[in-house]
Each structure stands twice: as structure tokens, then as C-alpha cells.
Amino acid sequence: MATNILMPALSPTMEQGRLAKWLKKEGDSVRSGDVLAEIETDKATMEVEAIDDGTLAKILVPDGTDNVAVNTPIAVIAAEGEDVLTPESAVPASGAKPVTRAGTAPAPAAASSEPTKNSGPAIPKDTAMVALSVREALRDAMAEEMRRDDSVFIIGEEVAEYEGAYKVTQGLLAEFGARRVVDTPITEHGFAGLGIGAAFAGLRPIVEFMTFNFAMQAMDQIINSAAKTRYMSGGQIDCPIVFRGPNGAAARVAAQHSQDYAAWYSHIPGLKVVMPYTASDAKGLLKSAIRDPNPVIFLENEILYGHKFDVPTLDDFLIPIGKARIARAGKDVTIVSFGIGMVHALQAAEELEREGIEAEVVDLRTIRPMDSEAIVQSVKKTGRCVTVEEGWPQCGIGAEIIVKIMEGAFDYLDAPVVRICGKDVPMPYAANLERLALLNAEEVVVAAKAVLYR
Amino acid sequence: MAAASSTVRGKAAPRKTQSARASGAAFSKEEELAAFRNMLLIRRFEEKAGQMYGMGLIGGFCHLYIGQEAVVTGVIMAAAEGDQTITGYRDHGHMLACGMDPKAVMAELTGRRSGASNGKGGSMHMFSKAKHFYGGHGIVGAQVPLGSGLAFANRYRGNGNICFTYFGDGAANQGQVYESFNMAELWKLPVVYIIENNRYAMGTSVTRSSALTDFSKRGQSFNIPGEQVDGMDVRAVKSAAARAAEWCRTGNGPMILEMQTYRYRGHSMSDPAKYRSKDEVQKMREERDPIEQVRARLLTSKQASEDDLKKIDAAVRTIVAEAAEFASHEPEPDTTEVWTDVLG
Numbered sequence: 001m002a003t004n005i006l007m008p009a010l011s012p013t014m015e016q017g018r019l020a021k022w023l024k025k026e027g028d029s030v031r032s033g034d035v036l037a038e039i040e041t042d043k044a045t046m047e048v049e050a051i052d053d054g055t056l057a058k059i060l061v062p063d064g065t066d067n068v069a070v071n072t073p074i075a076v077i078a079a080e081g082e083d084v085l086t087p088e089s090a091v092p093a094s095g096a097k098p099v100t101r102a103g104t105a106p107a108p109a110a111a112s113s114e115p116t117k118n119s120g121p122a123i124p125k126d127t128a129m130v131a132l133s134v135r136e137a138l139r140d141a142m143a144e145e146m147r148r149d150d151s152v153f154i155i156g157e158e159v160a161e162y163e164g165a166y167k168v169t170q171g172l173l174a175e176f177g178a179r180r181v182v183d184t185p186i187t188e189h190g191f192a193g194l195g196i197g198a199a200f201a202g203l204r205p206i207v208e209f210m211t212f213n214f215a216m217q218a219m220d221q222i223i224n225s226a227a228k229t230r231y232m233s234g235g236q237i238d239c240p241i242v243f244r245g246p247n248g249a250a251a252r253v254a255a256q257h258s259q260d261y262a263a264w265y266s267h268i269p270g271l272k273v274v275m276p277y278t279a280s281d282a283k284g285l286l287k288s289a290i291r292d293p294n295p296v297i298f299l300e301n302e303i304l305y306g307h308k309f310d311v312p313t314l315d316d317f318l319i320p321i322g323k324a325r326i327a328r329a330g331k332d333v334t335i336v337s338f339g340i341g342m343v344h345a346l347q348a349a350e351e352l353e354r355e356g357i358e359a360e361v362v363d364l365r366t367i368r369p370m371d372s373e374a375i376v377q378s379v380k381k382t383g384r385c386v387t388v389e390e391g392w393p394q395c396g397i398g399a400e401i402i403v404k405i406m407e408g409a410f411d412y413l414d415a416p417v418v419r420i421c422g423k424d425v426p427m428p429y430a431a432n433l434e435r436l437a438l439l440n441a442e443e444v445v446v447a448a449k450a451v452l453y454r
Numbered sequence: 455m456a457a458a459s460s461t462v463r464g465k466a467a468p469r470k471t472q473s474a475r476a477s478g479a480a481f482s483k484e485e486e487l488a489a490f491r492n493m494l495l496i497r498r499f500e501e502k503a504g505q506m507y508g509m510g511l512i513g514g515f516c517h518l519y520i521g522q523e524a525v526v527t528g529v530i531m532a533a534a535e536g537d538q539t540i541t542g543y544r545d546h547g548h549m550l551a552c553g554m555d556p557k558a559v560m561a562e563l564t565g566r567r568s569g570a571s572n573g574k575g576g577s578m579h580m581f582s583k584a585k586h587f588y589g590g591h592g593i594v595g596a597q598v599p600l601g602s603g604l605a606f607a608n609r610y611r612g613n614g615n616i617c618f619t620y621f622g623d624g625a626a627n628q629g630q631v632y633e634s635f636n637m638a639e640l641w642k643l644p645v646v647y648i649i650e651n652n653r654y655a656m657g658t659s660v661t662r663s664s665a666l667t668d669f670s671k672r673g674q675s676f677n678i679p680g681e682q683v684d685g686m687d688v689r690a691v692k693s694a695a696a697r698a699a700e701w702c703r704t705g706n707g708p709m710i711l712e713m714q715t716y717r718y719r720g721h722s723m724s725d726p727a728k729y730r731s732k733d734e735v736q737k738m739r740e741e742r743d744p745i746e747q748v749r750a751r752l753l754t755s756k757q758a759s760e761d762d763l764k765k766i767d768a769a770v771r772t773i774v775a776e777a778a779e780f781a782s783h784e785p786e787p788d789t790t791e792v793w794t795d796v797l798g
Contacts, residue, residue: 093783179610185640189598190633197603200588201538204612221630224593225600232579233571237588237796372760425777 001266003052006063010039010046013253013303017041019074020064037074040081042135042306045168053454054079065296066411069443077333080249105332125436129310137279137311138168138244142206144316146176149204150279152290155182156208156346157243166246166305173356174275191219192377196225196295202379204290209245212261212299226295227270244298247275248340251303251440255426259392262339265297266367266400272321273367275299277342279309281365284319299367301340314404322366324374332376333448337388338364341439344420345388359448367397375401378406383414388444393421415451420444479693483757485531488749489688491525491766492530496547496747498767500719501544501555503563507723510781512563514758515661516577516594518548521718524553525650526718528691529618530700540588540601541620543578544650544717550621552587554580560777563750566784568707573787575797576795584664595628597690598647603632604643605708616644616702618695624655632676635708642707646698647673651712652717657729669712678708685713686742 018040024030030050039046041143057078068074068407106152128176131142146152158165158175160183173181184191188209195205203452209215222243231239249258265273272294276282280301289296311317327342328349337345349359360378364371379385385405387398398419405417422435477501481489500518507516519526522544530539530551541548549559554570562569562580570580577591588604591597601619609617625631626649639646649669653660660667670680679701683694691713698709716738720727750760 007775043725130566182641185633185634185636187633188604190629190637193596193599193630194603194606194634194637197540197588197600197605199603199606200600200602201607203607220593220596221599225591225596229579229581229589230576230798232571233589233795234570234574235798236571236583238798248663272797 001076001079002057003050003054003079003404005036005050005075005077007068007072007074008039008048008335009070010041012253013045013306014041014069016069019061019063019068022059024056024314026056026059029080030054030056030063030078030408038225042133044412048074049051050077052077052079063389077211083119083306085190098388119363123312123314127314130313131308132279132283133306133308134276134279134282134300135166135168135170135305136219136307137283138286139170139221140170142169143172143175145287145290146172146180149290150180150239151202152204152206153180153182154206155184157184157186157210159208164208166302167210168300168305179196186439188214188217189221192227193221194367195241196221196239199239199295200229200237201227202238203327204240205244206242206244206290209243211250211257212247213257213259213300215243215245215261222265222271222295222297223268226270229386230294231270239295240293242286242292242296242298244286245300246302246305246452247299247428248301249422249434251428252431252434253427254429260299260339260422261297262367262389263391263396263400265299266370266397267347267395268368270295272361272366274321275298275339275363276365277304277327279307280311280317281319281325283311283364285321286319287316288321291318297319299339301385304340307452322369322371324362324364324366324371326374326378327363328359328361330360330382332358332360332382333384333386333452334360334375334382335360335386335388335444335448336362336364336375336378338367338397339390341388344441344444345441347441348388348448351445352448357448357454364397370400370404372404374405374409376423377406377427380412383412384448385413385417386444386447386451387417387419388439390422390439392424393419394424396421402454404414416454418447418451419445455635461716479638479689481689481692483752485692486757487707487766489524489527489531489692490745490752490763491678491770492527492551493688493745493748494767494770495773496527496550498521498770499550499560499777500546501792502774502778503560504719504723506511506560506778506781509602512577514576515567516718517544517561517721518723518725521738521744522650522652522685523547523689523699524688525648525685525713525715526620528688529646529648529695529745531688532695533618534615534699534703536586536615536681537621537699537700538586538588538601538604538608538615538617540597540604540617541590542622543590543599544622545578545590548681549580549582549585549587551580554585556773557780558779560781561724561764561784564781564784565786565789566781567783567787572791574791574794590715592741594698595621595625595630598631598634600623601636601644601647602645604642605638605643605750608644609641614703616646616699618646618648620648620650622655623649623651623653623660623664623669624658626651626672627655635673635676635678637707639673639678643764644702644705645708646695646702646706647678647710650710650713650715651714654717654721654729656721657727659729660690666673669692670710673708673710673788678710680710680712681769682712685715686744687731688744771784787793
């Protein structure tokens with residue numbers, strides 16, 4: 001019986017890839033374990049192996065095809081002795097429909113990019129824009145700062161020779177060498193503390209956590225040593241350090257690997273906490289974070305790494321920490337979000353627009369210090385607000401935003417503020433349960449209508 | 455206390471080791487007098503801090519260094535300009551040994567505006583960039599990765615400096631110590647790990663807390679050499695520290711020195727120390743006291759007279775009295791200071 005070879009998913013968040021090269025041609029006999037093709041993702045090149053013996057009857061997706069969705073049939077294997085089937089009869093295999101990841105908006109096609117609106121400081125009108133993924137923007141930010149200042153170095157697990165577990169540090173070892181791009185053992189508490197000690201001595205470490213889930217091992221050093229030493233020393237000791245890495249839920253990695261730490265770090269005086277959504281903000285804010293004399297927690301997102309956005313081609317593009325941006329202007333309801341929450345917020349705003357509701361979407365970009373003024377000004381205009389975050393509800397960022405509104409715009413409110421959060425449970429593994437535990441745009445739409453009494 | 459056994463453990467010994475007495479590590483008259491004076495300053499300072507705690511002038515936790523003076527005093531004698539020091543919460547002695555102003559240290563203990571941290575750190579959290587003293591850390595063991603990071607910065611800059619990272623026998627059981635050991639040896643960081651084994655982690659004796667009580671061997675899994683040192687003999691301390699410093703400074707990576715020492719007082723001011731006998735403390739004071747050892751040598755060798763030593767004591771007492779006076783009368787921090795130094 002003929003078998004379809006499907007485009008494989010090679011990581012929890014992979015949705016598509018490039019079929020780089022076929023290593024077998026039609027008519028070749030293949031044995032289980034033979035390498036059939038090479039697939040390129042934005043992280044790595046991987047091999048596809050045959051899982052059955054047979055004959056490569058038909059190649060359905062030729063060499064060099066981009067954006068092949070996961071689960072798309074790419075070839076047909078005929079069983080040994082079986083007649084080679086016509087492709088038409090083999091292709092419509094059940095279950096071969098490309099799927100998008102549960103609970104999140106499909107990633108924009110790699111070819112197009114999301115426009116960046118009102119993105120921070122004035123960008124000169126004739127500035128050329130280039131479409132960059134968040135991943136590339138982060139790498140460029142680090143490379144630019146490392147060229148500018150020899151005291152900047154990056155340290156973490158797999159940052160050098162592997163070029164980053166999520167390929168964010170691609171090319172840095174080649175350019176800067178092992179002195180400044182430092183692979184560590186798996187030892188979060190240790191290398192976080194070591195980085196802080198180096199920062200006390202005046203270096204500017206960028207400490208990469210493979211994910212922020214693992215930074216809980218280093219929590220004591222981040223809070224007791226990095227955040228508090230300036231204060232405890234009466235202002236004598238600086239700690240210019242950036243802790244960065246992916247934060248929040250990826251996909252189907254369950255409770256211990258799916259958690260948003262924005263609220264945790266946001267609680268701590270002495271830290272700054274940044275959580276960008278666009279590539280442009282990721283670049284401009286990371287450069288600012290590296291130059292900042294304080295410890296900065298820089299929360300990235302694995303799902304956003306592959307998203308492309310317009311980034312200005314300026315020599316030195318900085319976005320100030322602590323400033324929100326209006327991602328979309330509107331007069332009827334304010335939606336405040338940040339990081340990957342912006343995906344849902346913007347999608348909801350589009351759906352609301354179709355129903356004649358003009359939502360204003362505020363992208364906080366920095367969680368601490370929080371741009372209360374931007375929130376308050378928007379709510380004064382709209383009188384209604386929904387907060388959107390992936391983290392849990394209790395003592396979450398939504399709770400803090402609501403207090404800012406109580407303090408600054410209570411008399412302008414026409415309805416109680418509603419918060420949309422991740423559900424108050426550890427992240428489940430099953431796809432349907434995970435979808436339920438995460439937030440989605442529909443919830444934001446319902447909440448926006450609720451605060452509008454519609 | 456076991457007699458000093460300066461045994462190098464682990465990989466190829468960095469150098470031939472001998473006991474301090476046999477190795478020609480005898481001090482010159484100047485060194486003996488400096489060690490005597492510097493240890494006495496710590497002793498008198500800590501006695502005064504204890505009194506002031508009792509008077510309610512010092513709050514919170516207050517961990518005295520009395521009995522352990524030879525350790526930091528001897529190590530500093532082997533340090534070069536620019537070498538860093540970092541330690542835990544029993545830190546007053548280290549600050550004085552690094553040359554910080556006793557007035558600023560005492561005023562920090564009393565929480566005053568002229569304190570070393572402007573009154574915002576207290577006993578366990580003081581720093582002096584000028585004196586290369588990086589704290590003063592209140593979380594047991596946290597200073598070990600931090601000190602390794604200071605050493606990382608030295609290697610990164612190629613400045614030839616080393617970092618003396620102190621911690622106790624209690625901290626030696628924290629996981630981050632071994633994370634640090636691994637990286638330090640892997641990257642040949644110029645750090646000397648000084649384990650001040652005063653026999654008790656708070657109230658738990660070494661034999662009740664540690665599966666391996668020879669702390670000089672704690673680096674063996676990482677191929678870090680270690681040495682047990684008589685931490686009550688300032689000459690043995692200096693000599694071991696000088697060897698370790700040379701080992702680190704010349705690119706061989708870290709070294710561990712287990713300083714076998716003893717604290718006379720409780721863990722903190724609120725510790726009655728019922729986990730050990732009075733006889734044990736008394737025997738240590740009478741037979742092994744680091745200051746009395748130097749005094750006896752100076753007198754026996756006639757390098758100094760009783761009168762000379764009394765003069766030194768009087769000078770030290772004056773410094774401490776002035777520090778106490780200053781710390782008692784300085785104003786508290788301005789109330790606006792509560793909001794400063796959070797971010798730079």
C-alpha cells in the first residue's frame with residue numbers, strides 16, 4: 001500500500017519549512033532509515049528519513065520549495081512489489097491537511113511582514129525599512145552592541161557553537177570569538193550569578209536563558225544579587241546585565257515549559273522588565289537594555305521568533321525602555337497588551353472593526369517601569385478597557401494595569417475593566433486542553449463587547 | 455583543632471607543600487607587628503559591635519568574626535593591588551582588612567547616613583569599589599558564583615588580578631558552590647576559594663552536616679587542588695594564600711583553601727551556642743588564639759615589648775572608640791533616601 005511522506009514538524013512551534021533538497025529521486029528504492037530529503041526551518045537543517053521500505057514513487061514537493069506547511073504530503077512511497085501509483089490517487093490522504101498550532105494565530109507568511117506603526121521615537125520619513133524576523137532583530141541588536149562596546153559579551157547554554165537553542169545567537173561566535181560568546185554548562189544558578197559578578201566588575205553581560213522556565217533555578221541571584229545590590233550598596237555598585245530568552249507558552253510542551261514570568265519579575269524593585277512584540281521593538285529595546293546600567297529582564301517569545309516585521313535600517317536604532325506605543329488607534333475601547341498577547345489583541349481589533357467597533361490597542365513593550373500615562377490617556381479617551389496577557393490572573397499584569405486605571409482614570413470609566421488571561425491552571429499537554437488554557441482573540445472580542453455593553 | 459596539615463589535594467600539586475613553620479614562612483618583625491595590629495583591630499571592633507548591639511544601637515542580624523581574624527588578615531597580606539574580596543554575612547573583618555574606614559563600617563551597623571552603604575545595607579551588605587570589596591552577601595553561598603564572576607571579569611580583561619572568594623563550611627554544602635567550581639576550573643578563572651571552616655554552620659557541626667569533612671577535597675570532582683590550612687596561624691594563612699594566589703595568577707585556574715578556624719561567639723548575637731561546650735571554646739581561646747600566638751612570638755623573640763604591644767592596643771582601641779562615637783551620633787539617613795539607588 002502506498003504511503004504519503006508528510007512534511008514533518010521538527011520543533012514544538014514549527015508550522016512550515018523549506019524543502020531544501022531531495023537526496024533520493026523518483027524510482028529509487030528506499031529502506032527504512034534512509035535519508036530522503038533535507039528540510040530547513042528557521043532554526044536548523046534537519047533530515048527526513050524513510051520509515052518503511054519501498055520505492056520513492058513520486059515527489060510531490062520539489063527541491064527549493066519554501067513555506068511548506070507541516071503535514072503537507074511531500075512524496076509517495078510505494079510498498080515493495082507494488083505498482084507505482086499515479087500521484088493523483090495517492091495524494092488525498094486523510095489527515096494530511098496542514099494544521100496550524102492550537103490556540104494561536106497562524107504565523108504570517110514569511111514573505112510578508114507586519115507593518116510597524118507608531119514604533120517609538122520618530123523615524124525619519126525616508127528611512128528604508130527591512131523585513132526582519134524577531135530572531136534576526138535580536139541577533140542584530142546584540143551584534144551591533146558587541147561591535148560598539150568590548151565589555152558586552154553573551155553567556156549561556158548553547159549560545160556559541162550551537163548558535164542558540166532557538167538560533168538567536170546565529171553568527172555571533174564567528175564574528176566575536178569564544179572570549180565574548182561563551183557556552184556554559186547546564187548550570188543556571190551558577191552562570192546567572194557569575195554574570196552578575198562580572199557586571200559588578202563593570203562588564204556588560206547578556207545572559208541567555210534557554211527559556212525563562214529554567215531561570216527559576218537562578219531566581220535568588222537575579223533578585224537578591226542583581227536587583228538589590230545597587231540599593232544595598234548605597235548606589236556604589238552597578239549591575240548592568242541583561243537576562244534574556246524565550247518566555248511563555250511555546251506549543252505542546254506542557255506545564256513546566258509553558259509559563260509567562262512577566263508578573264514575577266515585574267514585582268521586583270531594582271529590575272526593569274521588557275517584553276517586546278515586534279521585531280523593531282525587539283531590536284531597539286534590546287540595544288537600550290544592553291546600555292542600561294540596571295539589570296533588565298528581557299522576555300522574548302519562541303512563537304514570535306519567526307514573525308517578520310518592518311525594522312528601520314538606521315545605524316543606531318534605540319527604543320527607550322518604559323514607553324508604550326499605540327499599535328492601533330481607536331475611540332471605542334482600549335485593549336492593553338504586550339508580547340505575544342498583542343497577536344490576540346490585534347486580531348481582536350480587526351474583528352471588532354468588522355463589527356463597527358474601533359479598538360485602540362496599547363502595546364506596553366516595557367512591563368516595569370510601566371507607562372501608566374499611555375494607559376491612562378487611552379482610557380480617558382475610550383472610557384473602556386480590556387487587558388490581555390498570557391500569564392495567570394492573580395497578581396498578574398492585568399491586575400496592575402487595572403490599578404493604574406483606578407489611580408489615573410477612574411472617573412472616566414464607563415464600565416468595569418475586564419482582564420483576559422491565561423487560565424488559572426498549569427498548562428495541560430493535550431491539544432484541546434492547551435487550547436482552552438490559553439487565551440484567544442475571540443475571548444478578547446467578547447470582553448471588548450462586554451465592556452461596551454454590546 | 456588538628457594541627458595544620460598543608461596537604462595539596464587533587465591534581466598535580468601546584469607546589470611542594472610544607473607546614474608554615476617548616477617552610478620558612480616565618481614573618482619578619484614588620485609582618486608580625488602588622489598582623490598583630492590588624493587582627494587586634496578586628497577583635498576590638500567586633501567586641502565593640504557586640505556591646506553596641508546589646509545597647510540597641512545595632513539592629514537586625516550581627517555576625518561577629520571574633521576568633522577567625524587570622525584568616526582574612528593573612529590572606530590580605532598575600533593580595534596584590536586590585537585583587538578583589540567577596541564574602542558572606544560574617545563580613546566586618548573582611549571590610550577592615552580591605553582597608554575600609556572603621557567609622558563607615560560602624561556607622562553602617564548603626565544604620566546612619568555616613569555608613570558604608572549610606573545606612574541602606576546594614577551588617578551583611580557593605581561594599582567598597584575603591585577597596586575592591588564586593589560584599590557582604592546575606593544569602594548563604596550566593597557570593598561564590600559572584601566571586602567567580604569577578605574573576606571572569608579579570609580574565610576577560612587580562613588584568614592579572616584574582617578574586618578571593620570566602621565562604622563557610624555551611625555554604626560549602628550549597629549547590630551553586632559546585633556550579634561555580636565547575637565553571638571556574640573549566641575556564642581557568644583566577645579565583646581562590648577560601649572556605650572558612652569554623653566547625654559550625656549556625657548550630658550544626660561539620661560532622662552533622664557534611665558527608666566529607668575535609669573541605670580541601672571539595673574540588674576534587676572538578677580537578678581543583680585544595681589545601682587544608684591552620685586558620686588560627688596567620689603565617690600559615692599568608693603562606694598558603696600566597697601559593698594559591700600565584701597558582702591562580704599564572705593561569706592555572708582556581709584553588710581551594712580550607713581555613714580551619716573557630717568562632718568564639720555564637721552564630722549571631724542571638725545565638726547562645728548551646729550546641730558546643732564552654733570547655734571547647736575555652737580550650738581554643740587558651741591554646742590557639744590567633745592574636746595571642748603572634749603576641750607570644752613577638753615577646754619571646756623580643757621583637758616587641760609588652761609596652762610596645764600595649765601601645766598598639768591603645769591605638770586600636772582609640773580607632774574603635776572613635777568609630778563607635780561617630781556611629782552613635784551620626785544622623786540617620788535623610789528620609790528621601792528610601793527612594794534613591796533603586797535604579798541607576
